[in-house]
Amino acid sequence: MPDSPAVAPQFASVSHRDETAELGMWVFIATEVLLFGGLLLSYFVYRHAYPQGFATGGRHTEIVIGTANTAILLTSSFLVAWAVEIFAAETRRLTAGLLAAAICLGLAFIVLKGIEYHGEYEEHLVPGIDFRFTGDLANGVQLFFIFYFIATAIHALHMIIGIGLLAVLALLCRGAPSTRHRAALHSAALYWHFVDIVWIFLFALIYLPGRSTS
Amino acid sequence: MTQRRPSLPLVAAWLGLLGLLALTVTMAYVPLGAANAVVALSIGITKAALVAAIFMELRHRDALALLFAGAGLFWLGILLWLGLMDFLTRT
Numbered sequence: 001m002p003d004s005p006a007v008a009p010q011f012a013s014v015s016h017r018d019e020t021a022e023l024g025m026w027v028f029i030a031t032e033v034l035l036f037g038g039l040l041l042s043y044f045v046y047r048h049a050y051p052q053g054f055a056t057g058g059r060h061t062e063i064v065i066g067t068a069n070t071a072i073l074l075t076s077s078f079l080v081a082w083a084v085e086i087f088a089a090e091t092r093r094l095t096a097g098l099l100a101a102a103i104c105l106g107l108a109f110i111v112l113k114g115i116e117y118h119g120e121y122e123e124h125l126v127p128g129i130d131f132r133f134t135g136d137l138a139n140g141v142q143l144f145f146i147f148y149f150i151a152t153a154i155h156a157l158h159m160i161i162g163i164g165l166l167a168v169l170a171l172l173c174r175g176a177p178s179t180r181h182r183a184a185l186h187s188a189a190l191y192w193h194f195v196d197i198v199w200i201f202l203f204a205l206i207y208l209p210g211r212s213t214s
Numbered sequence: 215m216t217q218r219r220p221s222l223p224l225v226a227a228w229l230g231l232l233g234l235l236a237l238t239v240t241m242a243y244v245p246l247g248a249a250n251a252v253v254a255l256s257i258g259i260t261k262a263a264l265v266a267a268i269f270m271e272l273r274h275r276d277a278l279a280l281l282f283a284g285a286g287l288f289w290l291g292i293l294l295w296l297g298l299m300d301f302l303t304r305t
Contacts, residue, residue: 022279026279026286030286034289040294041294041297048298070235071235074235074261077265078225078231081268085224190270200261208254212242213245
């Protein structure tokens with residue numbers, strides 16, 4: 001695999017450069033963990049204060065779309081991990097194809113999320129715009145949906161950035177892949193898997209509460 | 215020969231993740247009271263660990279990379295632990 005230009009002067013070797021990039025990516029992911037961590041903290045505080053409202057809110061989300069989107073994201077992560085694993089000059093078309101498939105799944109996720117948002121708007125469940133849930137639990141349900149919209153919107157923003165990253169790498173890999181591209185693909189893959197992990201927890205906290213009670 | 219197919223651990227992790235997803239959705243409908251939330255979060259942590267270990271390749275990484283990857287969890291732990299202590303213990 002061609003490796004041009006030579007590594008920057010601060011690195012002793014190609015592997016030194018790539019290991020540094022990976023550690024840097026993990027530092028960035030740590031800051032992202034804390035961004036979502038603040039949201040998680042507020043979720044647990046208000047779920048503790050309004051357990052019934054959060055259970056009712058959870059029951060009003062679309063479990064079918066949520067489950068489908070989880071399966072879609074897990075599969076797209078699998079495709080990206082596959083692309084990283086086989087990355088080589090001889091497999092560049094397949095690598096680009098796998099990334100394109102992962103991008104399509106990411107777009108499907110965004111479309112389903114949009115359908116879900118539209119459904120919640122029709123049901124008057126959007127705090128600040130059109131929220132008409134009444135009864136004793138209205139406050140708790142409203143707090144649940146505030147968390148729902150902020151957390152899923154920030155997650156969707158991460159998805160859109162991830163789709164853009166994967167698209168750039170798919171194009172680069174189709175050309176003449178170098179070890180620089182492998183390192184870049186590896187970093188983008190870490191980001192994509194992290195966004196997948198965030199969704200795993202959002203799914204458990206948003207879609208699953210309150211399903212076993214009526 | 216150039217590798218084209220995904221490795222076995224990768225496929226196993228993917229199928230395992232989909233299996234855990236089916237399990238967590240099924241368990242959400244079984245009335246367990248407060249244990250429902252514990253089951254949902256435990257399965258979530260298991261899925262995240264699978265993604266981190268296999269998709270993110272942490273199982274092949276040295277102690278330094280694990281330290282960097284664990285740093286985020288360490289600070290998240292402090293955030294949730296100190297942040298929630300007051301709310302969970304107040305009567």
